[in-house]
Amino acid sequence: MSRLRCESGMGLIELIIVMAILTAVLGAITISFTSATRSETNVSHRQQAEANARAALTRMREDIHCSYYVQAVAPNRDGSGNVIPGFSLSLTEFANQCAAVDTTAGSASCGTGAGSSCVFLQWCTLPDPAHPGSFNLYRNNSTCDGTSGVRVASDIVAPATGWPQNAAISPTPASWAGNLWPASRACPTSYLPTQAVDLAVNPDATGSPNETYELKDEIVLRNAGRCTGAAAVKSSPSLSVSAPSAGTTGTAIGAGSVLATMTGSSGTNATATITFSVFGPSASAPATCSGWTTVGTATPAGDGSYTPSAGYTPASAGTYWWYASSLGDSNNNAANSTCPATASTVVTNAKVSPTLSVSAPGAGTTGVAIAGSSITAALAGSATPTAAITWSVFGPSAAAPATCTGWTAVGTASPAGDGTFNSNAGYTPASVGNYWWYASFPGDSSNNAANSTCPATVKTVVAAPLPDTFLVANPGTQTAGTAFNVTITAILPGGGTDTTYTGVKTIVFTGPANAPNGTPPTYPATVTFASGVGTASITLFKAASTTLTATQAAITGTSTAFTVKAGAQKALQYVTSAAGTTVACPAGNLVVGNGGSLTAFVAVIDNYGNLAANGASALTITITKVSGGGNAPSPATLTVAASANPAVTSGSSLLKLPNGSPADTPYRASSGALTTVTCIVQR
Structure with missing residues (x-):
């Protein structure tokens, strides 16, 4: 029989090689999938940004079409008038004329010829804090600060040729970053004016600078007047003036009470100085309005009401006539209030009726004087007073008396006009309770009598003297773990040792901390005082600079800082x-x-x-x-x-x-x- 061939399978080396190849393949697939996912996300963001830009331009086009006036293209400013990043396009529209336009009147001036039917609208750019170099675009009808209005587009960046400039902006901004409104083309005669727009977006301007999406347009103001070619047609504003109907000799007519109201100007570029003048005393208004006394001036910023830079003080009784005038500027013709004048102030020598209020400390102590320097009366609305103010006090009494006569006279003062005055004498209350204060001014040839409130409302709550305090002597430098004596002295409120403070007293000591190993200070439970002076034996265990506070009921006192040094080496x-x-x-x-x-x-x-x-x-x-x-x-x-x-x-x-x-x-x-x-x- 022949032997069978060995069938032992894959070896360890072959298995490791297969696993390495499989890892490489899976890694490549993972990288490819991640890259594709990131690319799809970037494309989605870019498409959304471009769609928002197109929608924003469409909405801006509707607003400019419906506008009859471009108030300004200008850098943004904060509440203090300082230039901040970004630019604004300010428009004026007629309310309810276009369905796409808001009907809420804005807070800014609407410009020429609109009256109460105008709508102020603003487009503005503000930096995007999450993407440096990019801006967000807002639409609102109030201040552009990013907290109001609607954000209509984001990822706004500089076009390939840089941020557009606008020669009409003066002074020239230090930076054009965020400006979307370049200078518009010239407006030929009989044509409507236009406003240029250059809007570019790129969600990844740093990584993909060549993929910026740019939209440009030159949009017609369909409700504006047609251009005349040679020169702009000036507005012809109207000007009226108003002032208080009555006054008193020697009393200033405040600048805030004199108003000049301008309507029908060219808008915020109407800045010619308004001059306020007065003539009098005269029973009737002069036929001409030149050669009058100049009161003050105001610098307008379009339609609105303005006050002069100064008030006016008539010296004699009679009728004073008011006049306001403006020489006009490059956008507005001259304007004047009615002449002969119709606004007048009748000044008389009749007595004025000043007011008088009184004040005094809220708290006092029996036997301690309330100083005259702390007892005051405020006189307001007087006319060169010559009579004296008198202070009176009543008490002790839980409630103020119904009448304010027969009180104890305290002191007087001679005012030279309006102001706050002090009594020339003080008052020392003898008993505990409420003391009520009253001030009176008898009047004189120019002033009616004046008094503080009666029944009186101002009071001083007088209490018994304050308790003693402790004087805790500084024991000097001590050693941790070694007992030492501290001297404690009871001190009267006015100073000096309270020799009546005697006997065994329960004193609570605080201040020093426990030692690093947790050992707390040791204090006596009681201290025996003789003629106001006692001695306590104390042991401290923490090496430190510290103070020692001793307290018994309302009486307390703290030593100055002293040193506890460490004990012997252990x-x-x-x-x-x-x-x-x-x-x-x-x-x-x-x-x-x-x-x-x-x-x-x-x-x-x-x-x-x-x-x-x-x-x-x-x-x-x-x-x-x-x-x-x-x-x-x-x-x-x-x-x-x-x-x-x-x-x-x-x-x-x-x-x-x-x-x-x-x-x-x-x-x-x-x-x-x-x-x-x-x-x-x-x-």
């Missing part, structure tokens, strides 16, 4: 640095993993865990490996310098457990009679 302790503030081996061992290591310094501590100071001689500390598979400490000897405070070794030792070590390794630090410390390094 033991050693592993620490993490030469500062010695962090214990390296708090539980006697350190679990660091196989092959771990510990770099440790050694500190000298007292009986309570405080870092001790070293003496005049250097201290040598020896570190030994007790057992186990760890390396020998490196180095095995450390030194604490003479007079070191704190007493911590100037160098550190490496305690290392090598890889594969079969057992934990204890490392012991020792020095003479000091208690040794052991750190067990575990794997």
Whole structure:
């Protein structure tokens, strides 16, 4: 019989080769699939961005078609007027004229000829914080700040030729980034004006700069007036003025009460100065309005109401006539209020009726004077007063009296006009309770009488004197674990020792902390006082700078800071640095993993865990490996310098457990009679 051929199958080498080939094939397939997925996502993002851009341009085209005026293409500004990144296109439309346009009137000026039927609309770009260099496009009818309106497109980037510029913007911006509205083409005679748009998007401008999608258009303002060719037609605004109907000699007519209202201007580019003038006193308005007294000016920014830069104070009784004028500018003809003037202020010498209010401290103490400097009265609306203000007080009384006569007079003051005045004298309450304050002004030839509220509403709540305080003497430098005495003195509110404070008192002491090993301070349960002075025996265990507070009911006091130094050297302790503030081996061992290591310094501590100071001689500390598979400490000897405070070794030792070590390794630090410390390094 012949022997059968061996059929043992694939060997280990063949199996490894097959697995390697299979891994390579699967890796290539995975990379291809991932790349395809990423590419599909990028294409989807790009298509969405381009679709949003087309939709945004369509909506912008509808808005510009429906507009009759482009107020401005300008850089964005914050609430303080500072230029911020991005640009805005401001339009004015007629309300309800186009179905695609909002009907809500905006907060900005609408421009010429619209009246209450106008709608202010704004398109603006703002930086996209998630994609530096890209902008978002918003549509709103209020301030462009990214919190209002609708974001209609994103991923807006500079076109291939750079961000478009617009020569009509003045002054020229430092950066054109975010501008979508370049200068429009010239407008021939009888044609409608246009607004140019250049909108480019690219979700990955950095990675694929050549795949930017750009849309351009020159959009006609269908509701605008036709261009005249040679020069723009100026607007002819109207101007009216108003002022208070009555005034008093010597009293300023405030700038905020005089208004000039402009309507029908060219919009925000109507900036010619408005001048306010007054004439009087005169029974009738002059036939002409030149040569009047100039009051102030205002710089407009389109239609609206404006106030002069200053007010006016009439010196004599009579009628004063008001006039406002504007010389016009490149976009607006001159405008004036009615002449002969119709707005007037009748100034009289009749008495004014000032107001008077009183104030005083909310709290006081029996036997302690309430200073006149803290008792005040505020006079407002007066006209050159000459009479004196008088202060009165009533009390003690739980409620204010119904009338304010027959009270105790306190002091007076002579005002020279409106302001806050102090009494020339104070008042010392004798009893506990509420004291009510009243101020009166009798009036004079120019002022009617004035009084503070009656029944009175201002009061001073007078209480008994405050309790004593403790003066806790500074005990000076002390040693942890050693008892020392502290002197405590009861002090009267006004100063001086309260000799009536005597006998055994239960005092609560606070301030010093427990020692590092947890030992708390020891205080006496009671302290015996004699003629206001007592002595307490105290022991502190934490070395530190501290204060000591003593409290008994409402009486308390805190010492100034003093030092508790460490006690005598007692033991050693592993620490993490030469500062010695962090214990390296708090539980006697350190679990660091196989092959771990510990770099440790050694500190000298007292009986309570405080870092001790070293003496005049250097201290040598020896570190030994007790057992186990760890390396020998490196180095095995450390030194604490003479007079070191704190007493911590100037160098550190490496305690290392090598890889594969079969057992934990204890490392012991020792020095003479000091208690040794052991750190067990575990794997």
